[in-house]
Amino acid sequence: xxxxxxxxxxxxxxxxxxxxxxxxxxxxxxxxxxxxxxxxxxxxxxxxxxxxxxxxxxxxxxxxxxxxxxxxxxxxxxxxxxxxxxxxxxxxxxxxxxxxxxxxxxxxxxxxxxxxxxxxxxxxxxxxxxxxxxxxxxxxxxxxxxxxxxxxxxxxxxxxxxxxxxxxxxxxxxxxxxxxxxxxxxxxxxxxxxxxxxxxxxxxxxxxxxxxxxxxxxxxxxxxxxxxxxxxxxxxxxxxxxxxxxxxxxxxxxxxxxxxxxxxxxxx
Amino acid sequence: xxxxxxxxxxxxxxxxxxxxxxxxxxxxxxxxxxxxxxxxxxxxxxxxxxxxxxxxxxxxxxxxxxxxxxxxxxxxxxxxxxxxxxxxxxxxxxxxxxxxxxxxxxxxxxxxxxxxxxxxxxxxxxxxxxxxxxxxxxxxxxxxxxxxxxxxxxxxxxxxxxxxxxxxxxxxxxxxxxxxxxxxxxxxxxxxxxxxxxxxxxxxxxxxxxxxxxxxxxxxxxxxxxxxxxxxxxxxxxxxxxxxxxxxxxxxxxxxxxxxxxxxxxxxxxxxxxxxxxxxxxxxxxxxxxxxxxxxxxxxxxxxxxx
Ligand SMILES: Nc1ncnc2c1ncn2[C@@H]1O[C@H](COP(=O)(O)OP(=O)(O)OP(=O)(O)O)[C@@H](O)[C@H]1O
Ligand SMILES: [Mg+2]
Numbered sequence: 344x345x346x347x348x349x350x351x352x353x354x355x356x357x358x359x360x361x362x363x364x365x366x367x368x369x370x371x372x373x374x375x376x377x378x379x380x381x382x383x384x385x386x387x388x389x390x391x392x393x394x395x396x397x398x399x400x401x402x403x404x405x406x407x408x409x410x411x412x413x414x415x416x417x418x419x420x421x422x423x424x425x426x427x428x429x430x431x432x433x434x435x436x437x438x439x440x441x442x443x444x445x446x447x448x449x450x451x452x453x454x455x456x457x458x459x460x461x462x463x464x465x466x467x468x469x470x471x472x473x474x475x476x477x478x479x480x481x482x483x484x485x486x487x488x489x490x491x492x493x494x495x496x497x498x499x500x501x502x503x504x505x506x507x508x509x510x511x512x513x514x515x516x517x518x519x520x521x522x523x524x525x526x527x528x529x530x531x532x533x534x535x536x537x538x539x540x541x542x543x544x545x546x547x548x549x550x551x552x553x554x555x556x557x558x559x560x561x562x563x564x565x566x567x568x569x570x571x572x573x574x575x576x577x578x579x580x581x582x583x584x585x586x587x588x589x590x591x592x593x594x595x596x597x598x599x600x601x602x603x604x605x606x607x608x609x610x611x
Numbered sequence: 612x613x614x615x616x617x618x619x620x621x622x623x624x625x626x627x628x629x630x631x632x633x634x635x636x637x638x639x640x641x642x643x644x645x646x647x648x649x650x651x652x653x654x655x656x657x658x659x660x661x662x663x664x665x666x667x668x669x670x671x672x673x674x675x676x677x678x679x680x681x682x683x684x685x686x687x688x689x690x691x692x693x694x695x696x697x698x699x700x701x702x703x704x705x706x707x708x709x710x711x712x713x714x715x716x717x718x719x720x721x722x723x724x725x726x727x728x729x730x731x732x733x734x735x736x737x738x739x740x741x742x743x744x745x746x747x748x749x750x751x752x753x754x755x756x757x758x759x760x761x762x763x764x765x766x767x768x769x770x771x772x773x774x775x776x777x778x779x780x781x782x783x784x785x786x787x788x789x790x791x792x793x794x795x796x797x798x799x800x801x802x803x804x805x806x807x808x809x810x811x812x813x814x815x816x817x818x819x820x821x822x823x824x825x826x827x828x829x830x831x832x833x834x835x836x837x838x839x840x841x842x843x844x845x846x847x848x849x850x851x852x853x854x855x856x857x858x859x860x861x862x863x864x865x866x867x868x869x870x871x872x873x874x875x876x877x878x879x880x881x882x883x884x885x886x887x888x889x890x891x892x893x894x895x896x897x898x899x900x901x902x903x904x905x906x907x908x909x910x911x912x913x914x915x916x917x918x
Contacts, residue, residue, distance in 0.1 A: 352721035360709065432705030433766070435671060437722040438695035597673045604671040608662045608702055608778070 346439040350447050357451035371459055372466060375406040393563045403473055404554030406528025410463050412493045415456030416518055419497025422448050423504060432607050442591035445498055446559040449587060452494035460486050481557035488579040489550030502593045527551045529567040546582035549575040553559035622636050622647045622805050623774055630663055637663040639828040645805050651810040652816040655825035661809035665776045669699045682773045698772035700764050702779050706751050712762050713747040715771055724768040729794055735855030737765035757788035764792060768799060777808045793818060813908040824915050832915040839911045844879035847906045851875050851899040
C-alpha cells in the first residue's frame, strides 16, 4: 500500500519551504553561473582549439547536474535536521511503515533539486547558453534520474550520520569530490588512470554523461560523451536503488528507531 | 432470557513488557490493561521509565519481552495498523515551526490519509476549542508556549484516535492553560477516547480514574486515586522538629511508624487516633510546626516510595 496523500503532503511541504526561502533558491543559482561564466571563460580560452565557446557548451550538462547535486543532497540531508525537529515526530507516529519516511524524503528532495535545475535551464536559455536540446525526452529522463540519485545519496549520508552540525564537512568530503570527479568539468578519457577509475566508480558521472548525450552529442570527439546511454541509465538506476535500499534498511532497524525515539522523546 | 452481560474488551493490554538499554533496566515486566474511556496516569520521577513505556506501547520502541495489543492489533506484528488507531503527544513539540497552525494540522491530517474536507472540519473544531482559530495562519513560532502545546494536542487527536498517549502534556504551562487543556481532554474522553498520561505533577493525576506509580522501571503501586488516598488514612500529621529521631520514637508507639523527610515526620493517622489538642499541648515547646491535614496523592507517593 502506497501512502499517496502522505507523499503528496511531504513533497508539497518541501516545495512550500523552498518557495519561502526564495533568497536561498536564487543564491543557489550563483554557484553554477560562476563556474560557467568565469571559470568556463578562463579555461575556454585555453581550449579554443576545439572551437570558440565549445568548452562552455561542454560545461552546461555538468553545471545542470551540479545544481541537482547540491539541491537534492542538501534537501535530503534535512532528514538529519528533521531528526531533531518536530516534523520527524509527526512522521514516526504516522500510520505507514517507517521506510516511507526515507522514500518520501528522497522524492521530495529530488523534486526540490529538479526545481533548481529548471530555474537554471530558464536562466541559461535566457542568456543564450542553452538552445533547443538535442533530445528533450533524454534531457528529462537524465534530470530525473540524476535528481533521484543525488537525493538517494543524500539520504544515505543522512542515515549514516548521527549528527551533522557541519554542512562544511559534507560539502568538502562528499559534494565537492563527487562533482569534481564526475566528468562535469573535464572529459573522463583524458584523466590519469587513477582519477579515471574513481570517476568511473562515481555514480554521479553517469548522470552528467546522460545529460551530455541529451544536450551536446555533437561536440568535437575530445569533448563528447564518454559512455553509452544504456550504460548511463543502467548504472544510474542501479546506484539509486542500492542507495535507497540501504538507507531504508538502515533507517528501519529497531535499534536505529530506538535511538531516534530517544532523541525525539525530549529536547536535549 | 436476560441479555448477556458483556464485559467491555480492554482497548489496550500489555503483558510483561521489559526493556533494557545495555545493562540498564528502563522498564521491567510492566502489565497494563486499559478500558475504553479510561484516563490512566503513569507517575514517577525522572528516569522512572514513563517515556520508554509509552514508546513501547506506541510502536516506537521494541520491547525485549512481552506482548502488547492496542485497539485489537498486535503492536509487534501490526505496527502500522496500531499507529492508525493511536495518537501520541511527545514530551517535546511535534510541529513544524516554520508553518502555520493551519498548515501543520493539514499536513498531519494528510499523513493519516484523511479526506481533505474531513481534515478541514476537524481542524476547525479543534482550533476553535483551543481558541486558536483566529491565529491559524500565523507561523507556529509566533504562538506562545501554551498555545503551541495546545496545538500539539490538537495534532494528536486530529485523526480521532482511539487511544491517546500524552507524555507530560502540560509541562511548562500556566494554570489557566493547563485547565483549558484538561477541559478539552475531558470532552474527548466523553466520546470514548482512552487516555494514557505520564506526568510528575501529582495534582494533575487527580483527574485520572487510575494511576500507577513507577520507579526504576517497575510499577510499585497502583489503583484509583481516591482509594489509594483513603487507604493511607484519614489524616496526615506533619511535624517539623529539630529532633526527629526522638519524636519518631516517642510518638511511634501510638501513631505508628512515621516517614522521615529530613527534619519532618509524617504520620498517617485515623480520625480516632489523632488528638491534636493533646499533641499540641505536649509538643508545643519542642517542634517548629505541627499540622494535621487530609492526605493527597503526594502523600500516597511519599509512602509508596519510602515504605
Ligand atoms: N535510548 C536509550 N539509551 C539508553 N538508555 C536509555 C534510553 N532511553 C531511556 N534510557 C534510560 O532508561 C531509563 C528510563 O528512561 P525514560 O526516558 O523512560 O524515563 P522517564 O520516566 O520518561 O523520565 P522523565 O520524567 O525524565 O522523562 C532512564 O534511566 C534512561 O536513562
Ligand atoms: Mg519522559
